[in-house]
Amino acid sequence: MAQILAPSTQWKMKIAEIYSTYTTPTTSKMSSLLLRQNKKGAHTSSNKFQVLAIKSENSTINRLENLLNLDITPYTNKIIAEYIWIGGTGIDMRSKSRTIPSPVEHPSEIPRWNYDGSSTGQTTGVDSEVYLYPQAIFKDPFRGGDNILVICDSYTQEGEPIPTNKRHGAAEIFSHPKVIAEVPWFGIEQEYTLLQKNVKWPLGWPLGGYPGPQGPYYCGTGADKSFGRDIADAHYKACLYAGINISGTNGEVMPGQWEYQVGPCVGIEAADHIWCSRYILERITEQAGVVLSFDPKPIEGDWNGAGCHTNFSTKSMREDDGYEVIKKAIINLSLRHKEHISAYGEGNERRLTGKHETTNIDTFSWGVANRGCSIRVGRDTEKNGKGYMEDRRPASNMDPYVVTALLAETSILWEPTLEAEALAAQNTSLKAKKNHATGLPPCIYVDLPS
Structure with missing residues (x-):
């Protein structure tokens, strides 16, 4: 069972900072209300958060965008690696995310992983584990920072390339x-x-x-x-x-x-x-x-x-x-x-x-x-x-x-x-x-x- 933790004081301060500098143009009503509150000095940052949540028609979207754009580098060395591979049709692309302890510079520093091949049309449900071998890394333009996109190819548990893994054969030719x-x-x-x-x-x-x-x-x-x-x-x-x-x-x-x-x-x-x-x-x-x-x-x-x-x-x-x-x-x-x-x-x-x-x-x-x-x-x-x-x-x-x-x-x-x-x-x-x-x-x- 997952343990639910309350936000730390540091995170509360960060959230307050985000919303105290909030300038996204949503509605004129919301903007003017915030300005009046700032002038009076009667409300704390948590109340500003409530105003956004109640008054803004796009409040959910706005808060979501702020979290998506959140810079986590001051708080952790961990990065997010998006593992990308080719599915069973040979043209469909699949991906999933994994936390890596620290920034990396080479695919060899990234752990191998696995996925359910029966859900991508690449194995049966009886023996469904397919293993991902990281082969190339790129900077992640969606998450930014040190987060990365990882191009992988797919193998059986025994280390044999599965039939849809065309990269393995290409690598043999290009290494000749x-x-x-x-x-x-x-x-x-x-x-x-x-x-x-x-x-x-x-x-x-x-x-x-x-x-x-x-x-x-x-x-x-x-x-x-x-x-x-x-x-x-x-x-x-x-x-x-x-x-x-x-x-x-x-x-x-x-x-x-x-x-x-x-x-x-x-x-x-x-x-x-x-x-x-x-x-x-x-x-x-x-x-x-x-x-x-x-x-x-x-x-x-x-x-x-x-x-x-x-x-x-x-x-x-x-x-x-x-x-x-x-x-x-x-x-x-x-x-x-x-x-x-x-x-x-x-x-x-x-x-x-x-x-x-x-x-x-x-x-x-x-x-x-x-x-x-x-x-x-x-x-x-x-x-x-x-x-x-x-x-x-x-x-x-x-x-x-x-x-x-x-x-x-x-x-x-x-x-x-x-x-x-x-x-x-x-x-x-x-x-x-x-x-x-x-x-x-x-x-x-x-x-x-x-």
């Missing part, structure tokens, strides 16, 4: 000596859609209806073109505070849809940062009363889908003659297209139709500055003979551990047979000549192996 030597960089463009809470219809859209056609919304400004900017800006600042390497944000082509970019990050760090940024966005939309969707095609019809384009380069690609290394990696990617597509997000076939800046899901292609290809190479990369490439196939709900690890594996570790590589190179050359002759857009299509 060849991969380490290539210092893989990732820049991930996370698109998402904001939905009205009760109707699950995009923010800013008329209920049961549609806005004007696409065109003015991409990077648009104005009440009739930009919906949800406060959420996007709040998320931007919260990520910077947390230590996430967020590099930008913008309104997307479909109204109510936004994008932010994370990177460049090295190796598995990119996926850790994306997962933490997603968690922060979930929390912000929760507070705003808006539903966050990572569906790759939230609205059917003539509307853009939502992707998670992944920019990638290796040390060899960034050095002189790196363009040839990029083209070799593209050949590898073409030969493993089906394997990549199967791991690039649920429902991606509704998005990769060949329309709305995509290529068909059953086709592999690449081109310079062409957003209708599977792989886009920037003009500067072609001009400078080195740089990076962009994989435009991943859906907005992709698992960044899976996608980044696959790109590193296919580009650095995987070696095709000489026959397959020669055939892919030959097909690429023939398709390029055909495109040039017919005047088609500069996108090179590669015949996929059967």
Whole structure:
């Protein structure tokens, strides 16, 4: 049975201090009443608290906000760690809080924990304990101070990664000596859609209806073109505070849809940062009363889908003659297209139709500055003979551990047979000549192996 303790004198003094300096604009009646009482000097701070509780229409909310913003550092060295992990669907995020004795600087200082896997769709009720291993820490923008967000992955009691733990396999690939030597960089463009809470219809859209056609919304400004900017800006600042390497944000082509970019990050760090940024966005939309969707095609019809384009380069690609290394990696990617597509997000076939800046899901292609290809190479990369490439196939709900690890594996570790590589190179050359002759857009299509 929990023991109920009365507040200490120190805490009573703190509460009195908070409410004696209370300035939140609630109602003019409440403010004027407090001023009159302060002038008369007839009431103590506890009476001021009663006035707030009785007279203010928003008193409960106001007191709650004060407690949420309470600075506990003068009274304890303890901090709150929010353990975050991925649930049974592979895209849902779960979290719970734990008190840590003192501030920490590394995940190894944080104790392992467990949770009920039968309630997250990851185990049965007979043997339901799943163990959390802390892997990355970020500053907590919601609680502030030394409090932290902890990205974890999940294991059985015997220390085996559970099937939904994709981080473990990614860590093995990124710890390979060849991969380490290539210092893989990732820049991930996370698109998402904001939905009205009760109707699950995009923010800013008329209920049961549609806005004007696409065109003015991409990077648009104005009440009739930009919906949800406060959420996007709040998320931007919260990520910077947390230590996430967020590099930008913008309104997307479909109204109510936004994008932010994370990177460049090295190796598995990119996926850790994306997962933490997603968690922060979930929390912000929760507070705003808006539903966050990572569906790759939230609205059917003539509307853009939502992707998670992944920019990638290796040390060899960034050095002189790196363009040839990029083209070799593209050949590898073409030969493993089906394997990549199967791991690039649920429902991606509704998005990769060949329309709305995509290529068909059953086709592999690449081109310079062409957003209708599977792989886009920037003009500067072609001009400078080195740089990076962009994989435009991943859906907005992709698992960044899976996608980044696959790109590193296919580009650095995987070696095709000489026959397959020669055939892919030959097909690429023939398709390029055909495109040039017919005047088609500069996108090179590669015949996929059967």
